Amino acid sequence: MRLTFLGAARTVTGSMHLVEANGARLLLDCGLYQGRRAEASARNRNLPREAVQADCLLLSHAHIDHSGNVPSLYRAGFRGPIYATHATRDLCRVMLDDSAHIQEQDAQFLNKKNRRQGLPPVEPLYTAEDVHGCLRQFVGLGYGTPFQPAPGITATFLDAGHILGSAAIVLDITEGGRTTRLTFTGDAGRPNTPIIRDPEPLCGTEVLITESTYGDRLHSPIGDAEAALAEVVNTTAGRGGKVVIPAFSVGRTQEIVYALARLRAAGKIPAVRTFVDSPLSCNATEVFRMHPECFDEETNALLEEQDDPFEFSRLSYVRRVEDSKAINFLREPCIIISASGMCETGRILHHLANNLEDPRNTVLIVGFQAQHTLGRRLVEKVPRVRLLHQEFAVRAEVRVINALSAHADRDELVAHVRSAGPSLRQVFVVHGEERQSLAFADTLLPAGIPSVTVPFPGVQHEV
Ligand SMILES: [Zn+2]
The missing domain is CATH 3.60.15.10 (Ribonuclease Z/Hydroxyacylglutathione hydrolase-like)
Incomplete structure (x- = not known):
């Protein structure tokens, strides 16, 4: 061979x-x-x-x-x-x-x-x-x-x-x-x-x-991720800010939605509006729903109770560009999950452009950020970034949860x-x-x- x-x-x-x-x-x-x-x-x-x-x-x-x-x-x-x-x-x-x-x-x-x-x-x-x-x-x-x-x-x-x-x-x-x-x-x-x-x-x-x-x-224990996520949502919502989460469309987006659903059900985070803003992430979540044969026992138990693991109240899956743009006009705390995961392309760029300069907001990094990507520069806490042909001061808090690897x-x-x-x-x-x-x-x-x-x-x- x-x-x-x-x-x-x-x-x-x-x-x-x-x-x-x-x-x-x-x-x-x-x-x-x-x-x-x-x-x-x-x-x-x-x-x-x-x-x-x-x-x-x-x-x-x-x-x-x-x-x-x-x-x-x-x-x-x-x-x-x-x-x-x-x-x-x-x-x-x-x-x-x-x-x-x-x-x-x-x-x-x-x-x-x-x-x-x-x-x-x-x-x-x-x-x-x-x-x-x-x-x-x-x-x-x-x-x-x-x-x-x-x-x-x-x-x-x-x-x-x-x-x-x-x-x-x-x-x-x-x-x-x-x-x-x-x-x-x-x-x-x-x-x-x-x-x-x-x-x-x-x-x-x-x-x-x-x-x-x-x-x-070595990563932090996986169990730490939910508590860290709850802390970020509570702190940001407490100061009236938005949580912007760049996330890969397949896997990470669904894990974040699943974790938020559990935190919401347990009363550990407030019922703020939450958006999955990426057509690819919406399509990928549909594929997840089609394949319960791949789920673990815990997720299958949820399904048996007829709970959709990828739904909760005030969660919207956003496909249309107009609906994506409308998120920018919200004046209340919210959570925006968007792609691409390393902030290289896609709607996440618009959300970063709209939210990076407000110190009430948080950019939450939950995935691997390769060298030479905007996501990596945010993790490295650079004071200014260039995106969509403009320069922005990074005044929002940048947090990293690596337990979700x-x-x-x-x-x-x-x-x-x-x-x-x-x-x-x-x-x-x-x-x-x-x-x-x-x-x-x-x-x-x-x-x-x-x-x-x-x-x-x-x-x-x-x-
Ligand atoms: Zn892979």
Whole structure:
């Protein structure tokens, strides 16, 4: 068997790994690379030939850094089956549609500039048509249901506990009469994350490809998050301010809504108006409602009592632009949950522009903020920021709750790797900034794993 790490090797985004075994080529994930514009564009537009020529694609989950380049793969000629859990397939539908829209808008914007400078026009990375094409290739499967993506290879999705539908991909590969279990963690979640189930153990894995996003860090206990959220809402509402929460449309938005519903039901926060202001977040929440088979026991118990976990009084899901604009004219405390999660695009920019300069308000950061993003600058407490072509003084309070991370921290990741048991002989550490991946590899070596590698992109490994 041969492994080639085509993306998310010594970096976080662009997840893409190739497994060659038994004469078949299986691609694991096909994510968008996110970073500086020119480099991202070059990487995303020039997919490796071996990826396009793969026989099939298996997707770990719907986050765009894992699935966002599937339409490019289709555009480049890939026509194999795309295996994913049912919820991942449904989430990909809304996320890839949204992504195509962004790609088309980006190209339009660039072409306006190019025309002025006499430069030739650029094509969007992909279009809605490519998205519809690739969606026809999807095959939805349940967790724990073995299937044969290629002769001599049995695949099974385990719950990764990261976002709705997220999976670790287990491959039992039989070559020359011997079967090897190769597992790809996808993104590994934290135990006790609200709504979804905990990550399943990786029993019997011999070769493991593991993520390492937080390979050198520890998070606060998950139970702290609700109390911290209540404190922020109470303090801000107490001084007549608004709480603005940039949140990823899939996962974080629903977790915040769920936590607010519980706090409201327990009388721990006042009944202020609350808005989920992002069409993608509204669509993603609809997909959550369609997939109770992914929920944990607590959330299913709520459903049995006929409580919708994503509704409470004075909560509005906002789709129309006019309704979004109307929020700015509210003169009372409220909570605004909007996207994008790292404050790079979308309606969150308008809410920040309208609320950053008022010291009564709070910007609450609840997710990972990558380098060079506006969200990261807010976390770093810079006094002024530039957005929507204007400069703003940051007078609002900026608070951070990191307990809601969708990724396991260092110790949780070590426990997850160890859940493979004594069969584990080789680990490849991917999906982390280089420093995190190397630090995590250093943590694993003393844990008694014979071989730990932080692979370089494009290098082939025989295992
Ligand atoms: Zn993810």
